[in-house]
Amino acid sequence: MLNKNCPLLRPLVVIGLGLALGVGDSILNPAPVLAAPSPRLIAQSTPQPRGKLRVGVKDNLRPLGFRDQNGDLQGLEMAIARRLALELYGDETAVELIPVKNKDRLKLLLDGQVDCLIAHMSQNPARDRLVDFSPPYYLDSVGIITQNPQLRTRDAFNQARLAVLNNSATVSILKTEFPNAILVGVESYQQAQTLLAQGQVDGFAGDNTVLTGWAQTDNTVFHLPLLLSAEPLAIAMPKGLHHKEFRQQINQALLKLKSSGWLREQWQYWGLPQ
Numbered sequence: 001m002l003n004k005n006c007p008l009l010r011p012l013v014v015i016g017l018g019l020a021l022g023v024g025d026s027i028l029n030p031a032p033v034l035a036a037p038s039p040r041l042i043a044q045s046t047p048q049p050r051g052k053l054r055v056g057v058k059d060n061l062r063p064l065g066f067r068d069q070n071g072d073l074q075g076l077e078m079a080i081a082r083r084l085a086l087e088l089y090g091d092e093t094a095v096e097l098i099p100v101k102n103k104d105r106l107k108l109l110l111d112g113q114v115d116c117l118i119a120h121m122s123q124n125p126a127r128d129r130l131v132d133f134s135p136p137y138y139l140d141s142v143g144i145i146t147q148n149p150q151l152r153t154r155d156a157f158n159q160a161r162l163a164v165l166n167n168s169a170t171v172s173i174l175k176t177e178f179p180n181a182i183l184v185g186v187e188s189y190q191q192a193q194t195l196l197a198q199g200q201v202d203g204f205a206g207d208n209t210v211l212t213g214w215a216q217t218d219n220t221v222f223h224l225p226l227l228l229s230a231e232p233l234a235i236a237m238p239k240g241l242h243h244k245e246f247r248q249q250i251n252q253a254l255l256k257l258k259s260s261g262w263l264r265e266q267w268q269y270w271g272l273p274q
Helices: 011-022 076-089 102-110 170-177 189-197 208-217 241-259 262-269
Strands: 053-057 065-067 095-099 131-133 138-140 142-146 161-165 182-186 203-207 222-224 231-233 236-238
Touching: 053 076, 053 102, 065 076, 076 095, 076 241, 076 262, 102 131, 102 236, 138 208, 142 170, 142 208, 161 170, 161 189, 170 182, 170 203, 182 189, 189 203, 189 208, 203 208, 208 222, 236 241, 241 262
Parallel strands: 053 095, 161 182, 161 203
Antiparallel strands: 131 236, 138 231, 142 203, 142 222
């Protein structure tokens, strides 16, 4: 049992918070329920016991995390959070989903306002200094979205005009994969969408998770999931001995969901490339 009276380790914030925050950033019928352990108290920064898992999530990134027409949180990451609550507490409703913004999410975890983050967070060396990560629950990658019906294959984009986010890792990937393509830098997905609609670019290259959601809500575009990279999306958890048992519980539960095929079923359900 974890010591609920131990505070979160604060020195990590001083060491690396500025660095990490500067790094660029729904449920179908589940598979048979895995054997769930008896409810446990998760380590926390406050002395009062809780019976819920507090998870930082995205609410504007379909199909990972978004609000449906009723305003309810849905998506792959919501499904994972609820299923983890089932594994840890025997109740998938024993979870508090807390929407977070990219710029705030690590601080909320380090301050103990959430127990973990399942919020489109990829693992990288800078973040490894601040938090621990679970095994990946999905491998994100670079794909292309287009409105041009003649561009439906990888080779067709080698001489195309491709919009790409300025200063993103996607720029170097495109230069390697499509050396003859003309790259047009944009500041946001919204700007890329405008250029695409106006015919000023042939396509836009970005994260397949984001492009999947775009294609699901816009039937005028075609999503080509080229899988040009591999970015592991994982659950971020606090470091320290006080949280060791919690991390073990999360990691073991996630590995069970992967080995049982549940995770793959969820990828398929939410339309994510595999």
